[in-house]
Amino acid sequence: MARSEEEILSILAEILNHVCGTPPGKVQPGKTFVDDLDVDSLSMYEIAMVTQDRFGVEVPDEDMKSLRTVGDLIDYIRRAGVSA
Numbered sequence: 563m564a565r566s567e568e569e570i571l572s573i574l575a576e577i578l579n580h581v582c583g584t585p586p587g588k589v590q591p592g593k594t595f596v597d598d599l600d601v602d603s604l605s606m607y608e609i610a611m612v613t614q615d616r617f618g619v620e621v622p623d624e625d626m627k628s629l630r631t632v633g634d635l636i637d638y639i640r641r642a643g644v645s646a
Contacts, residue, residue: 567591570636573616581608591633599632613639 565573575586582605588598595601601609610621613635619642621629629635 565640567636567640570617570639571632574613574632574635577609577612577616581605581612589632591631591636593632594630595632596630617642 571589571591572586575584575589578584578589578599578601579586582599582601584599584601593599595606595609606626607623610623610626614620617639619639621635621638625638629638
């Protein structure tokens, strides 16, 4: 069974809190990583690595650069067919 958007969002909120100290309540699908959540490029790389560990989804650098919002990353994970 595939994870719901809400489940993925909850896990991403945990990841951003761990990596960047972002309060989980600020992590919403429409928020941009750079402008709204103050995530820098090094933190984005770490988010990609932790996302790979948590979801089993590899996010190559070229794909990560195109993911501007939390919702973009949720969609990317869902398209990868995450079910774990």
